Amino acid sequence: MKKTTLLLQAAVLGLMLAGCKPASDTEPLMDKVQYVDPFIGTGFHGHTFPGATRPNALVQLSPDTHLLGWEASSGYHYDDDHIYGFSHTHLSGTGIGDLGDVALLPYSGEDSIKPVATFKKETEKATPGYYAVRLDNFGINVELTTTDRVGFHKYTYDNPKERRVMLDLGHILQANWGHKVVGNSYMFVNDSTVEGTVKTQGWAHFHSVSYRITFSEPIETVYQYLDGKLRQDSLFLRVNTDKDLKFHYKFPEKDQPLYVKVGISTVDPEGAEKNLQAELSGWDFDKTREESFKIWNKALNLIQIESSDPKVLVNFYTALYHTMISPYVYQDVDGRYLGMDKQIHTAEPGYVNYSxxxxxxxxxxxxxxxxxxxxxxxxxxxxxxxxxxxxxxxxxxxxxxxxxxxxxxxxxxxxxxxxxxxxxxxxxxxxxxxxxxxxxxxxxxxxxxxxxxxxxxxxxxxxxxxxxxxxxxxxxxxxxxxxxxxxxxxxxxxxxxxxxxxxxxxxxxxxxxxxxxxxxxxxxxxxxxxxxxxxxxxxxxxxxxxxxxxxxxxxxxxxxxxxxxxxxxxxxxxxxxxxxxxxxxxxxxxxxxxxxxxxxxxxxxxxxxxxxxxxxxxxxxxxxxxxxxxxxxxxxxxxxxxxxxxxxxxxxxxxxxxxxxxxxxxxxxxxxxxxxxxxxxxxxxxxxxxxxxxxxxxxxxxxxxxxxxxxxxxxxxxxxxxxxxxxxxxxxxxxxxxxxxxxxxxxxxxxx
CATH class of the missing domain: 3.30.2080.10 (GH92 mannosidase domain)
Known part of the structure; x- marks a missing residue:
């Protein structure tokens, strides 16, 4: 059957905010986003994450600070001061961990297979649809925002000569609980675009995520590490392996931010490309962040409360925010999704698949x-x-x-x-x-x-x-x-x-x-x-x-x-x-x-x-x-x-x-x-x-x-x-x- 991308996008957005509207479309919305603190629940055993997402969206882009054990269920714990990567899929508040797919980490001057960032809590900032942090040891300011199926990164380097990014395709959460990578396919599309599919087994025995990554400028040099060893052969256009796979990209010297867009698909890289083009064709980070603010504010205004106690306002709207993280859309903009039978399905009109x-x-x-x-x-x-x-x-x-x-x-x-x-x-x-x-x-x-x-x-x-x-x-x-x-x-x-x-x-x-x-x-x-x-x-x-x-x-x-x-x-x-x-x-x-x-x-x-x-x-x-x-x-x-x-x-x-x-x-x-x-x-x-x-x-x-x-x-x-x-x-x-x-x-x- 044929469907237009525009109609599907409109349908999904409508479903995410479905059911009710504030008093009228012309009535000004109150700013409820100001009361949301995404860090609530990231300490003790709450197991939430502070990263950027939209209501019930597939992409949940967040820093991974905790990789092993119970407190790694969402990939983040407030007590940590290291970041291993910014991955695009997460679970909110579960007692078992999984996901953490397609991790990126900007770095500078590090001669390491797996660089690790350090940060101070006072540099972290999180609001619905936006996350920011400074990587102290690398001198990089990181900002993240998203659409439903696309992660949008902004990296500002102190040292314009050392603008590097690691793509860690061996990155997983809770490896000590049996979570493992079982397949990695990767293709170097052109000097600013790569794509592929990562398959893992963990809490979800069958899990596959495809991606399309586009950088805002050409890659100058590529280093590939296969199972911890630097490959010496020439350009690595295609890779198929079940081993740990990491790429280090070096970019030309420039005194300007590097932007990265990552489209995620439940089906294949072609789906990831369609998702990216449909939802984020341009490079306007601030506009995308503002759109996320508006979407979240409309969702939070479904319930408008007043309280003389400011703590109640923060608790209430943070809680309401957390009720809108999952279930999340598990379907591409063209209607395709991987079903419970492990087969690719195309949704009938009006149906949206969730997970x-x-x-x-x-x-x-x-x-x-x-x-x-x-x-x-x-x-x-x-x-x-x-x-x-x-x-x-x-x-x-x-x-x-x-x-x-x-x-x-x-x-x-x-x-x-x-x-x-x-x-x-x-x-x-x-x-x-x-x-x-x-x-x-x-x-x-x-x-x-x-x-x-x-x-x-x-x-x-x-x-x-x-x-x-x-x-x-x-x-x-x-x-x-x-x-x-x-x-x-x-x-x-x-x-x-x-x-x-x-x-x-x-x-x-x-x-x-x-x-x-x-x-x-x-x-x-x-x-x-x-x-x-x-x-x-x-x-x-x-x-x-x-x-x-x-x-x-x-x-x-x-x-x-x-x-x-x-x-x-x-x-x-x-x-x-x-x-x-x-x-x-x-x-x-x-x-x-x-x-x-x-x-x-x-x-x-x-x-x-x-x-x-x-x-x-x-x-x-x-x-x-x-x-x-x-x-x-x-x-x-x-x-x-x-x-x-x-x-x-x-x-x-x-x-x-x-x-x-x-x-x-x-x-x-x-x-x-x-x-x-x-x-x-x-x-x-x-x-x-x-x-x-x-x-x-x-x-x-x-x-x-x-x-x-x-x-x-x-x-x-x-x-x-x-x-x-x-x-x-x-x-x-x-x-x-x-x-x-x-x-x-x-x-x-x-x-x-």
Whole structure:
């Protein structure tokens, strides 16, 4: 089929900013970019990066300061003072690293195969769409900006005689965790242009990035290093190897900046060239940077807040910024992309392919947030899930590039699909959705055979097999049985909603019954969710403080943190545990018990502790809101106030755990506005303690306005709430209450 580049560019830009507009196209936008600090989350274990990108863009151009270990997940950690290269692809806030593709490093006077830059923190600057730093040991000022698929570099050298650039095609992140280069093809196109393809295996078992690099002036001399050795033959026009490959380029003496444009493609160098020509045909760095500012400012203005506390403004808009880093477009301007079947596809009109869905994390708040502020984009992501099933035979689970990583618990794509249905955002054939959901919820020996020998085999575990056979997962058969059992019960409820939408009543009823399997883990004696052995008995001995990463009955947590997960069945869950007074007592115990974590191999993800509540990881994110199902919602308001003030701060360590592709930040955005969706799939939000004084959310119905009266740090309790002037009797509002437009008014107090 034929498509014009112009139409595709317009479509992609429209999708990135989809859903809502500020009040009118002529209304001036407020400067919200000024409140974003991309360094927040780059310290502690936040694992974010400070580099330049645009909303949901393929190119995420950032300095790589950390190459090995957990803190190298994004390639950057704030404590570092060395830069190994500026690479064009990154992950934001993950607990596993990958990418770091096509790294460039300008240098001067260094006689080394792999020069390394040093820098001082005070010379770093980062705002949305722009990054700058001075390389002290080389005397070079570096500036970076981007389009969606092109990285744009500006290098200003102190020494005009020593203008050099290294292209490091052996550069990877977390090589000590098995990430490696498996293929390198390179071509010297002309004296100012090179192109090629790098293939790696890591968290994404199959990963291929093609590039087209154009310098603003001719290369004077080329030095090529193959596997650490300088090649002595003449001009290296073409190279094909699986070895480490580096090029050093020397440029003529000139007292002016050197510019570099790097087009990235998911398919081939021809695609990279098309992307570069379509998005950045000229050399105006400042204009490109200004365009990025305007795009980011428009995106951030989808929610306009006011606060008397400047820290809240920075936390809020930095968090909103982080919710728009991923998933990112994984498709060239001509519509081509590499699918989950590892084949090249051309997108049908209206379809845009995306990658990097951290679904187990992001189903909880990121995707619900996008159904409000970018509903068309949220709906498109549902289509990507279904397309992934059509290509790969199973719904995506932490898809990275064109690979299933199989990471985390269960089959969380069901939550995304069920929530779209509940909010009337679902597009496509519901019978196909039902087929995709059911076939992704059972053990698949066919796929186990297909994925044998690859990292994608992690997608197929025996948890589903045992769940279908016994109605529970034996703790003595597979690890993390309780976490999988609880989450699969929720996902099966989601499947029942999908089947219901398709009109398949029998299947809906079947999965509704499976949705009650969570009760099998509920121990009436300890009042916690507990591992069940193959003989039907609870595991003994039992220590609810115990954690053993990937070896215990719980995923990245312990019994305390996992014993409150039945979001789809709260009323029956509360009845099963003995009523709402019992729920309140259990919540009180969770938040006030000792914060000690037992176990020599306890999960490092258990951070941000209040008692045994762990805000640094996703299984706890809904728990403070459960006080709204008790007679003491004020207790939840107290904890929400503490979490937002203490675990989100205006400094590099300002995110208390892995950012996880926007989930930690989406939790803050929604909570600071005063509401949260405990169960995606039920189009209802429960109210909390808002941090903003005033907010306007631009929605399909116009504006949803939030006003908070008497909002001070001391006034952390909600005295009353009015929706469109009517006093609310219960702390809940519907999705339609928000997206149809209206006004929510909180009146705060210092007493409960």
């Amino acid at each position: 990097v869905f951290s679904l187990w994390d992001t189903f909880r708040a990121l995707h619900p947030l996008m159904t409000i502020i970018k509903p068309e984009l949220a709906a498109d992501w549902g289509e990507v899930m279904i397309q992934g099933y059509k290509e790969g035979g199973i719904l995506p689970k932490w898809p990275l590039a064109s690979s299933y990583t199989g990471c985390m618990v269960g089959y969380p794509a069901m939550s995304i699909l069920a929530d779209l249905i509940a909010k009337d955002l679902a597009k496509g054939d519901m019978n196909l959705w039902t087929e995709a959901a059911t076939r992704s919820s059972v053990y698949r020996p066919d796929l186990a055979e297909k994925f044998k020998g690859t990292r994608e085999l992690d997608l197929i575990t025996k948890h589903s097999y045992y769940k279908e056979k016994y109605g529970f997962i034996p703790a003595d058969s597979v690890p993390e049985s309780v976490s999988w059992g609880l989450e699969m019960a929720y996902y099966d409820w989601c499947i029942s909603q999908i089947a219901k939408k398709a009109g398949n009543t029998d299947l809906a009823n079947e999965y509704a019954q499976k949705a009650e399997y969570y009760k099998r883990y509920l121990d009436p004696e300890t009042k916690l969710m507990r591992g069940v052995m193959g003989d039907g008995s609870f595991r003994t001995p039992f220590n609810p403080h115990y954690s053993s990463h990937m070896k215990s009955d719980y995923t990245e947590g312990n019994a305390f943190q996992w014993s409150f997960f039945a979001p789809h069945d709260m009323d029956n869950f509360i009845t099963a545990i003995g009523g709402k007074k019992e729920l309140e007592m259990r919540l009180d115990t969770l938040f006030t018990t000792s914060s000690e974590i037992d176990g020599e191999e306890a999960s490092a993800d258990i951070t941000g502790l209040i008692g045994q509540y762990a805000h640094g990881n996703e299984p706890s994110h809904h728990i403070a809101y459960l006080y709204n199902w008790t007679d003491s919602p004020w207790k939840g308001q107290e904890y929400l106030d503490y979490i937002m003030r203490e675990f989100y701060t205006n400094d590099p360590g300002g995110i208390i755990g892995n950012e996880d592709c926007g989930q930690m930040s989406a939790w803050y955005v929604m909570s600071a506005l005063g509401f949260y969706q405990v169960c995606p799939g039920i189009p209802e939000y429960t109210l909390g303690r808002p941090m903003v004084d005033h907010a306007v959310i631009h929605v399909k119905g116009g504006k949803f306005e939030i006003t908070v009266i008497n909002n001070t740090p001391a006034n952390k309790y909600v005295k009353e709430v009015k929706l469109n002037g009517k006093l609310l009797e219960k702390p809940f509002i519907s999705h339609n209450d928000i997206v149809n437009g209206g006004k929510l008014e909180f009146i705060m107090s210092n007493t409960h």
